[in-house]
Every structure is written in C-alpha cells, then in structure tokens.
Amino acid sequence: MEDRQAPGKALVVGGSIAGLSCAHSLIAAGWEVRVIEKSLSPPSSSPTGAGLSLDPQAREIVSSWLSDPTILHDSSLPLDIELLQFVDGKKDRKIVARDDNFNYRCFHWTDLHSLLYKALPPDTVLWDHHFLSLIIPENKASVRIKVKIPHTDEMKEFSGDLLIAADGSMSLIQRHFLPGHKLRYSGYSAWRGVYDFSEDISSDTIDSIRSAYPELGKCLYFDLVYGNHCVLFELINKRLNWIWYFDAQEPDIKGRSVTMKVNQEMIEKMHTDAQRMWSSELAQLMRKTKEPFINVIYDSDPLPQLFWDNVVLVGDAAHPTTPHCSRSTNMAVLDAEVLGLCVKKWGAGNLGLALQEYQSIRYPVISRQVLHSRHAGRLKQGLPLQDNTAFNPKEASKEEAAGILHKSLPFFYKAPVSMDQ
Template identity: 65%
Template sequence: YSGYYAWRGILDFSGTENSDTIMGLRKAYPELGKCLVFDLVPGSHVVLYELKNKRINWIWYVNSEEPEIKGKSVTMKVSRDMIEKMHKEAYKIWVPELARVMKETEEPFINVIYDCDPLEQVVWDNVVLIGDAAHPTTPHGVRSTNMSILDAVVLGECLKKWGSGNLVSAPKEFQSIRLPVVTKQVLHSRRMGRIKQGLPLPDRKTFDPMVASPDECLELQHKNMPFFSNAPVLADHV
C-alpha cells in the first residue's frame, strides 16, 4: 500500500462548454487541454486533464490508512456520505473552480494505490511475465501502459532474434533487458508519489510546495523518469 488513495471522476461538460464551472476552470488552469495539469498543496496533489468528447478527468490523492477493500478490485464503491465529505474537503483545499468540478461530477469513486517491490526475475523457463504482472507501479510516472507495450516489443524482438527453436535464450535476454529498466521506473514512480504527497523519504526532507526551491520542483518533472526516452530494445543497445 502506497500510503494514500485517490478520488477519481470524469466530468462530462458536453453542452455546457460556456458554463461558469468550465470557464472558471480554464481560467484557473490556463494550460488545461494542452497537457496534464498538476496542482499541489502540502500533503496532497491533484491531476486533471481534458479527454476527447468534452470530458475532464481528475484524480485527487489523499493520504490515509489503508482502506478496507472487499474482493480483489482496487476500486472502492463509495457512499453518498463519503462523497459529501469529499466535496466539503475539496472546498477547503482546492481553488473553488476545481472543487466545483468535483462536486458536479457524477459517480466519483476511489482507487486505492498499490505497487510492488521490483521482482528479482520475470522469467521461469519459458514462462515470461510482462505488463502489470511483472511490474505493478503507481501512476506518478505516467508510464504503466508504455512499460507494458515496450515489454511486448522487446519480447517480440528477442523471439525474432533467437527463433522458435530457442525458447531458452529469448526469455533470458528479455529479462536482462527489461528487468533493470522497469525496476528503476517502479521505484522512481513510488518516490515521486511520496514526494508529492509529503510523505517521508530517508534521503530528503518532506516536500512542501509552498516553500519548495526551484530545484526541488524540477525533481518532479516527468522527464526525470529513468529511461524516459532511451529504453533499450535489444541487448546490443543496453
């Protein structure tokens, strides 16, 4: 468990593009629609971005003891009382324009945030783990889908290189290429989440966006993700 969960929701504003809510949100966050937008306060942060078909996706991370989850899903159903409490907290923490978006969102829900310590291996004979089975990660690197796609690409290239007659060497090479990469990416994403949530880390002081230095803020940029643009595909490129 990461130490926090996320309130999530999607606001459909089709037909209300010129409403006070949407116009106010665009004024508060002028870059909305061009990129992921982050807003940070001490001990919490929110991510919002515009989707196709006039929708706003928002994610609000909340520090908490581990919630009790029924079944195997990390998505929790929420009661009306929980939603109303969330709305009240939103108006205390976030700008009114964002709090209004949260209040007008139908059926918000909670995702409990987990990851997994990096595995020591992802290959057993001719059994290969890829995607979230190999490296479940927190969302703060915005990398999970990319990691899974690259797993498939690298595995395909290794199988192509070694051929169907050598199903021992291909998985071994896949593991030698991908395991060092995804290990660093999982740990980096975990670190970014803890920094943004103001949670303790052994090698730095607790992050406070209200007094953070420019260098501390630069540390949060996504381009600092290990292998951000140069993850190897074949062993020759490692």
Template identity: 55%
Template sequence: MTDKKRSKAIIVGGSIAGVSCARTLISAGWDVVVLEKSYAPPTGSPTGAGLGLDPSSQHLIHTWTNQPQLLHNSTLPLTIDQNQATDSEKKVSWTLTRDDEYNFRAAYWADLHGIVYKDLPSEIFFWGHLFLSFSISSDKKSVKVKAKNRQTEDTIEMVGDLLVAADGCLSVFRLSFLPELKLRYSGYCAWRGILDFSGNENSDTIIGIRKAYPELGKCLYFELGSGTHAVIYELPQKKLNWVWYINQPEPQLKGKSVTMKVSNDMIQKMHQEAEKTWGPALVKVIQETFKPFVNVIYDIDPLKRLVWDNVVLVGDAAHPTTPHGLRSTNMSLLDAAVLGGCLDKWGVDRLESALEEYQSIRLPVVSKQVLHSRRMGRIKQGLDLEDRQPFDPRTASSKECEELQQKNMPFFAADVPFFAG
C-alpha cells in the same frame, strides 16, 4: 517466418498488455489465443480511465496500425508538464516548475484498447473465460491452461509453448511463483473522476476552470497542497480528468479490486474537504463530477525475475506501479514490443534465450521506473524519505521543485532500450 517453426502462445488477460502482446506475437509468427474474463472488449470511455502516452508508446502504436491517424484523432496533446502549488487558506496558486517539451498525448483507456485491438483476428479471443489453473510440462516445453466459460460453465483446456501472464496488478501467476510477495500500500488513496462538459462548454464551471488552468487541452497540471496533490487534464470528447491523492491508513478492500465502493456520505465529506484544500474552480469540477470513486494506491517492490520456465509476466502483472510517472500503460506497451522482438529474433527452438533476453532488457527499466514513481508520489504527498525532508511547496527551493518533473523518470526519453546491448 517460413524457416521458423510456428508456435503457440496462450495470453491470459485481454487488457492493453494482453492485446498488445497478441499483436506483437502474431507479427513474430506465433499462433496466439487470449483468455479474458470480461464478456466483450471495452466500448465507450469508462469514467476515470484517462492516461498519458509517451513518445515511445505513440511510435509503437503508429507501427502497429495501418491507420496512424486513429491515435491522433482520438487523443489530445499533453505538451506541457506543470507543477504548481495552492495555498489552501488564501486560495492562490503559483508555478513550481514547468516543462514545455513534454510531448505526451492524453487518451481514454478504452479508446487506446480499441486502437490496439482493431484488426486482430476475432477468433483468437476467448471473451468471458475465467482462468482456473495452469501447469508446466515435466520437460518444460509446454504449458497447459484450464479456463471456464462463464456463460456455459464449461471447462476448456489449452496447451501452448508459452504462457503470457497479462492478468494485472493482482496477478495470480505472480502469486503462484512468489506467494510471500504482497502489494505495498503507498500510504494514500486517490479520489478520481471525469467531468463530462459536452453541451456545457460555456457554463460557469468550465469558464472558471479554463481561467484557473488556461492551458487545459495541452497541459498536464499537478496541483500541490500541504501533504496532498491533485492532477487535472483534458481528455477528448469534452471531458476533464481529475485525480486527488489523500494520505490515510490502508482501507480494507473487498473482492479482487483496488477500487473501493463509496457512499454518498463519503462523497459529501470529500466535497467538503475539497473546499478547504483547493481553489474554487477545481472544487466546482470535483463537486459536479458524476460518480467519483476511490482507488487504493499500491505498487510492489521490483521483482528479481519476470520469467519462470515458459511463463512470462508482462504489464501490471510484472510491475505494479504508482501512477505518478504515467508509467503503467506505457510499460505494458513496451513489454509487448520487446517480448515480440525477442521471440521473433530467437524463434521457438530458442524460447529460453528469447525470454532471458526479454527479462534482461525490461527488468532494469521497469525496476527503476517503479521506484522512481514511488519516490515522486511520496514527494508530492509530503511523506518521509530517507534522504530528504518532506516536500513543502510553500518553502521548497527551485532545486527541490525540479524533482517534481516527469522528465526525471529513468529511461524517460529515447534512451529506453528495445534490444539487448
């Protein structure tokens, strides 16, 4: 990098997208600062924060750390993608489709964040700093960012060559460039939770769930009912992650979050509905989960661009997506890898070319993945689609069931592009 001018990037957002970009931009020879409103990096394993890492993301993380065993030791294999149906009256299940070559790994969000964050210079992170505003210079060569220290209330200013917007699905940067573009409600919400069964490995609940789902620990189970579906898989440290999607009108959210506060009455009603919908083993897991919560499921119509002058969107700021293709974290990691590669290739003197190439590589991929994930969600929820009747697991043909498989996701395997051409 000695023949290239060193340049500075300001990354707003210290989530996985932000810290991944910090890592790849530093590797490309850039000076980096990261602004994050949270007071410290996440620790432990927050409830409801399970995710699946695809092979491309696993490979990237192995190349980013000098301790590749960290990922293996902190994840569990997801080698099977299985969709099955439940008859809510008879409480019996049957397999709709199965893929034994899935090759994902199950992780906690906080654990993955820790692996990517590990060994990055501590001085580049401004924890507890709330983004306030930004401005692009008249010559489009620099960007100024203002942020407030949440502890001291002091305002700071930073100037950089590039601003990386990694501020999530409610991105203020996307809103500033596209004020008319709104999040699109999917038509359903998700109850989520994690059951910690450490110390209770031989309880009736765990014996029952392992009997009903015998390949927990290596299988991603999708359970489909009539107009609803659920997901269950095992996470490290003796925990089960479950999600249950329910069709309903869009709730009114308060504050800047897609997570709803739930009351004890709401939880009790949810437990009663679970008894009507799912088999007893899954019902027990749901009922014994401490503090389940609700996510309102949104995505956004694919953007026509990801770059404005020297501001670039990455992660959920660039492509909010429904969770059915396990894309959100994987897309964020790929965004960071491609952005870092393009900046390394072109250098600061050709920043415009670097950002254009990033956009040309990632935009077609994430656009197709967002739309496919949307379609998968609507199929599994039994919602209307223009080209087919609502999916009914009781009557679906084998061809219709094939659409449920994760491997149908565009750019699912090794064909995901990292470079132009």
C-alpha cells in the same frame, strides 16, 4: 537464432491494454495468439476507466500495430506542458516546476483499448473466460491453462508454447510463482473522475475551470498542497480527467481490484473536503463529476525475476507501480514490444533464450522506473523520505522542484528495446 519451421503459440491471460499489446507484438513476430479475458465483452465505456498518457516511444510502437497510424493521434489530445503549482489559500498559485517540452498525448482508457482491440484479427480475444490455473508438463515444452466460462459453467483447457501473464497487479499467475509476494501500500489513495462536458460546453463550471487553468487542452496540471496533490488534464471529446491523492490508512479491499466502490456518503464527504481544500473551480468540477471512484495506490518492490520456464510476466503483473510518472501503460507497451522482438529473434525453439533476453532488457528499466515513481509520489504527497525530510513545494529550490518533473525519470527519453542499445 530464429526457428522458422513453425510459428509459436502464445496464450495471453488478461485482455486489458497490456494483454492486447502483447497480442499485437507476438502476431507481428509471426506467432499464433489467444487472449483469455474475464470481461463479458469489449468495453464500450468504463465507469472506472480514466485518462492515461503515452510518451513518444510508446506512441511509435502502438502506431506500428495500427493499419492507420493517424488514428492514434486523432484519438488523443496533446500534453505539451507539465506544470506543477503550489496552491496556497485556495486561490494563490506559485509555479513550482514547468516543462514546456513534455510531448506526451492523453487518451481515455476505453478509447485506446478500442483502437488496440479493433486492430487485432477476429476471435483473437476470448471474452468471458476466467483463468483458473496453469500446468507446466515435466518436459516443460508447453504450458496448459484451465479456464471457466461462468454463464455456462463450462470448463476448458488451452495449451501453448508460451504463457503471458497480463492479469494485472494482483496477478494470479504471479502469485503461482511468488506466493509470498505482496503489494506495498503507498500510504495514500486517490479519488478519480472524468467530467463529460460535451452537452455543457459553456456552463459556469467549464468557464471557471478554463479561467483557472488556461492551458487545459495541452497541459498536465499538478496542484500541490501539504499532504495532498491533484492532477488535471483534458481528454478528447470534451472530457476533463482529475485525480486527487489523499493520505489514508490502507483499506480492506475485497477481490482482485485496486478500485473501491463508494457510496453517496463517501462522495458527499469528498465534496465537502474538496470545498475546504481546493479552489472553488476545482471543487465545483469534482462536485459535478458523475460516478467518481477511489483507486487504492499500490506498487511493488522489484520482483526477483520476470519469467519461469515458458511463463512470462508483463505490465502490472511484472511491475505494479504508482502512477506519478505515467508509467503503467507506457511500460506495458514497451514490455510487449521487447517480448515480441525477442521471440522473433530466437524463435519458439529457443524460448528460454528469448525470455532471458527479454528479462535482461526490461528488468533494469522497470526496476528503476518503479522506484523513481514511488519517490516522486512521496515528494508530491509531502510524505517523509528516508532521511525523514519532506518535500516542501512552497520553499523548494529549482533543483529540488526539477526532480519531480516527469523528465527526471530514468530512461525518460527512450528505453532500450534490444541488447544493442
């Protein structure tokens, strides 16, 4: 199966967590890798970066790419508990569902990205390189891409055996093969923020939020009200991550980002609405958070396929998903691991077989997880389901409530990484 004569050469478009994960997995498979990223430099902080959580399987994979696996643990906090509660009258809370064996860990996006980036060989990532187009020669033995370096207006070409599209939910490479494919707007967007209290440890804001949410530091909280829900959990280095999902008409997004710039008037309205809707503790936390931003929530029906010739999609380019089951980063890590194992198994000389096996392993998993995450989001947001009913958190049965916990996700405990599983 494996062709050991020469290492394959892979080009990865996108230097976010999905792209860096692919770089690690392909390097582990013995391939040469170049990552093309449009950002000017590695992020040291990110005003639009926020919290994410990794499941045990993804953590095991990422740890295998790091020289010191304990760093992953030391850069995160535990999420041992998932707790959903209905908030009635801003003060009263009723537990809707609880999982005391959640076993996730939470990271700030920048922290996880930094760990992955620093563990790569030097010069793996080419910063300030904007992908423009791709060319597959008639013999389909390679793939070429054109890029531009904006600050010099220099144009470059790179070629490789394999092109990996890790360029996000609005992927230009995906659009090349599926020009008519569109993202599906969920019907709601989300205010997001990270509150840094490292210099404000004993403030009224922190004292009150810890009193209202006593298991912060080990718990993933969901507050549910009719037509809205809010997520809250603690990050390492004294930061609190919150996400408030609210019903809204689809905004007119400019460019290729699903984050929206907000102005002071929008922020002030959000503060006013939070004071009316949420507890005083949560509303105060939102008011104290600097630079909140809006994520527009999209996903996609499963794509018809994940690869064309020697071009393959990974991460959000392959499966845009709503965030309600913590899938985006976890699926990207699994994509990378499976892709690396497949190309190692088959070698550069049998790339078509490797990509076919990658698709056979990942497609059933990601399709079910994307659709389940969509369903979970509609339940939590109280939106109508196919039978025109809506989830009522105040009156839900134990069985109904259990269906919105993460552990109801298909392949929650483990997703296959080979055809033998």
